[in-house]
Amino acid sequence: MSNLISVPKNGTLSNSNSNSNFSTLSHWLDDIFNRDFPSVLTSNFNTGMTLPQVNIKETADAFIVDMAVPGLKKSDFHIDLDNDLLSISTETKEENEHKDANYTRREFGYASFKRSFNLPESVDEDAINARYEDGILSILLPKKEEAKQKPVRNIEIS
Template sequence: MSNLVNVPNNRGLAKTNSNSNFPSLSNWLDDVFNRDLPSVLTSNFNTGITLPKVNIKETTDAFEVEMAVPGLKKSDFKLDVDNDVLSISTEITEEKEDKNDHYTRREFGYSSFKRSFTLPESVDDDKIEAHYKEGILSVILPKKEEAKQKSARRIEIS
């Protein structure tokens, strides 16, 4: 029990014992069982891959997109270009079954993501290339010839 000091309306001090700041056992149990399960308890349920991080770099000849997606195979990816939008996606379904004399255990999971990028008009979408190596998906978006930066040159005065 705590000793709290209350100030009554007549400005005098009155010493009282009170537990009003602590919830009762029944209130505490109601609070615990009526709230959503914390993510720590639900972490065994696979809700999918989070969106992978992307680096985009512009060079003289192209835009380079790098996406960190370790643990996948190049066959897991689907790249599409439609109406000047590049979409990179993956869908993975995993199922495991372990049979024993006394039990059968099945585990399954599903993971997916999709990232879409609007391509600038300067990209030659017929020449897009993609490579996957050591967990990094690299997509090269070459620029059209007329959009490439020309190197600086000196003009002679006649």
């Protein structure tokens, strides 16, 4: 589905006309920050959440965005639509405190992500819906009636 354009975490739009053999600075930075660092470097602040992978499928009637995000609740997600920009984000915070007679241990955890996509004009924005089931967030982006593929029609010659 070439109409949806991924927007990197820094919010800048990727150039769809760029030569795919040359990485842009934003892709290079995304690669650096999404790479698995050795646990020695990240053990104090890594919560294990990475930028989730997205599958986008186009059918005759809709686009379907599936995102694998296990371990969350549907209330953890924020899905916003702002001028044809669909943004999916979550933010989780965790704080544990253990007290014993001789010590206090406090641990903090924080994880978040945000994925954004430019929607094509063919999407019926009023009919978008989402569901979260078995660790998969699915967003249905129905097409407008005039954008739906029409069945093949045989035209008789008179």
